[in-house]
Amino acid sequence: MKFLGFIIVCLTGALLLYGTGEFPDWGDPGSPASMHLSNDYIEKVVEQTQVPNLVTAVLADYRGFDTMFETAVVFCAGLACFLLLRDFREKKERFYRHVPTGVILHVKDSKKILKTGKEFEHMDKDWVPSDLIIKTVCRILIPFIQIYALYVVAHGDFSPGGGFQGGVIFGSSLILLAISYDLKTLVRRIKEKVLGIYAAVGVLIYVGIAAICMPMGGNFLDYSKLAPLVPGDPHHIRALGMLGVEIGVGIAVTAVMVIIYINIVSEGRHDEGL
């Protein structure tokens, strides 16, 4: 297998290098890729859409149809992780810690969760005492990370950013919460059901905005036809449409990142993990 693999890899590499032979030099402004479509985009986008960030404009408008399916791919990944791993069976083993003394109780074969007062707390099997510094720093950081994420989504039209980036940042802030505290804290704050609904609603916002354009008399995704529905300058309607879909993307990506993380670290049990 190793030898066969080596031969296949060499053949592929040789083929690719052979194809590279007639490439224009790297960074050549006169290459076909930089001449044919790219100039059209660079020169016309601002005039047509009022959005200076060309990447966002092409992503959410000219090739918005791609991006819609890309969001569907994300949704699909979250759903697949949930379907593959989620295990609704309750675990029988439980651990409780007596906070003042640090004594650990190991309860086997109990179906129901015992109520913990102030003295006891649930704990994970591989428990390490949580670090006060890490907890405090993360607690301070998380709100700022989230605000930054919202900024990245909202300002995606003008500066580097957009729904995917903002969604990932927001999702990582929630994952940070799970890492610095424990998984239970995160799951307690955001229910699994809420995450599942958010993932679907995010994509639904995208598809919904795109689909409303059809009864308004345009083609699918043609934001310019939404002008009568939205107050404000009709010139900016395409920028607003892009912002709308980016928000949908952000919601879906956030939810899916958390779903994938929770399911993989806890092997689908949603009780303990990293």
Place this chain on the structure above:
Amino acid sequence: MDNYPALIVVTPLLAALLAGLAAWIEERLSYPIALIGLAISMFSAFKVLMQVISSGTIHYRMAGWAPPMGIEYSIDLLNAMVLMIVVSIAFFNLIASYKSVDQEINDRAGSFYTIYLLFVTGLLGVTATGDLFNLYVLIEITSLTSYAMVALGDKDRGPLASLNYVFIGVIGASFYLLGVGYLYMQTGSLNMADVANILPGLHGSSTILTAFILCMIGIWIKMALFPMHVWLPNAYSYSPVAFARIVAPLMTKVMVYVMIRLMITVFGYDYIFETLNIADAVVWLATLAVLAGAVMALAQKNLKKMLTYIIVCEIGYMVGGAWIGNQLGMTGAILHILNDALMTFALFLAVGNMVYKLKTVDLIDLKGLFGKMPWTMAGFVLTAFSIIGVPPTCGFFSKWYLILGAFEAGAYHFAAALVISSLICAVLFFKVFEICFFEPMSDGHGHADLTPPVKIEEAPLSMLIVSGLVSLSLIVAGLYSGTIVNTVILPFLKLQ
């Protein structure tokens, strides 16, 4: 404004999301939502097909931007036909699936329907699109959904089969993506029609040759052309029946469609058959695929696995037909997309009915099945005849075109492989019939004549009706082959 082309693809997506929402709120709603979504999509596909037949290719601009800046759907006769096949098979399979999903994955039925609809969305999008990169994104949707589904079926072996499928699938899709990148490098465009306009000036370029090879290898991996078929038998036989019934007939056929689209619309006959000299090699490869698929099918002990190897064999037919390089061969290949989708669907419907009652379909388990499930077996026999190629079933006509095409091109080895594989299929199916019919149910004593009359235990009515309808459609498609060829395929090939 005529929005049917967009509706074909968007309604299943919308229905998938609503079904996903319903799975969290009220799971029983998922199924009717899925059904309505696919029904609307089927209606739109029918409208589009009629419109294309009467007034020619439809161009639909997404977001209203003109290509090549925006993404365009350009639906001609070939697209419209494949779209109609995909969406109708998806719809009828959904009707038949209600009971088997209930039996196999009842606790996650809502999520199952969501994934199912996303898969159908992916297939429809791959078929409808006129943009090379959009095609890649949609291929990835179909792949991701099938990875999940394969792992869900067989609890023990499913995940491993699925992970191997992931590796091979990623290599295939990435090769295609690289090929598109090489094309983009030299043409600067991603729209199929635009690329096709620019390409003739670049025929000698090594970059374009590399792009062509990469795209083809990527698509071949995805369609499981021998010897790149290793992932297919495990992946398809371990997935849940409700999903196997749709992935087996459609996934490979849609990939064959993509290959034909790339050959005809993007690279063009001139480039493939005149500038390059690889058509003969590919026809030999297809010949090998046909023979290898048939022989490997003969060695299987499980009915599902056997059928998956028959798919490998049938892919050889279509690839060979497309690469022979004359109109007859191409006609045969396109007609075989329709016929093979129907035949494979009918076969897997029958297998689904058996699995519903028997749980496993190792050949030994099938003893006495004619007495137990007469209606299912009637459909199975009819389909088997069609696969073998007995007139007037549809399987005969596409093989006829393929053989005529092979003779015209002088590819006698391919014609011989077709005949031999048909014979092997005949042997294969009669072996199955023998087990199902002649061997009595074992009662532990060996006195066959003393066994009481076998009680009929059929699958649920919804599955039987769909199975019967599809089996009958094989004959109908056979009788109307001439009409299909004259109204859809020949006008399409003339336009190119």
Place this chain on the structure above:
Amino acid sequence: MEDLLALIVAKYNYWLYVILMMIGLYAMIAKNNLIKKLVGMNIFQTAIILFYISIGYKQDATIPIIQNAHGGQDAHNAVIHAADYINPLPHVLMLTAIVVSVATFGVAMALAVRIYQRYQTLEEDELRMRLSEE
């Protein structure tokens, strides 16, 4: 010799991407451990991203965000020179490809977890042995 060197230097990004891709592909085909294969898969997909981004690069050009395009009326009258900005399209495509590869990676990880739950190993030869035993 110097010609070859000049050729490599002029296109060194493409050479690098081919090498990266070969490493990834080799890991995917030849490695025994499933997680190593997954890492190979990631390298492979990243190589493709490098390739596309290299297509988009233009010398003496900046990121594709039009300067001074918002705020102020005269901004719209400013002439935009295509040579000043790099090609936005490959970036858009790769944003999509990154998301797809992340999604695939997530699903593949979930599958690996499932396999580990069932067989307590991720080595392929051991898995094959376990499968043939059953």
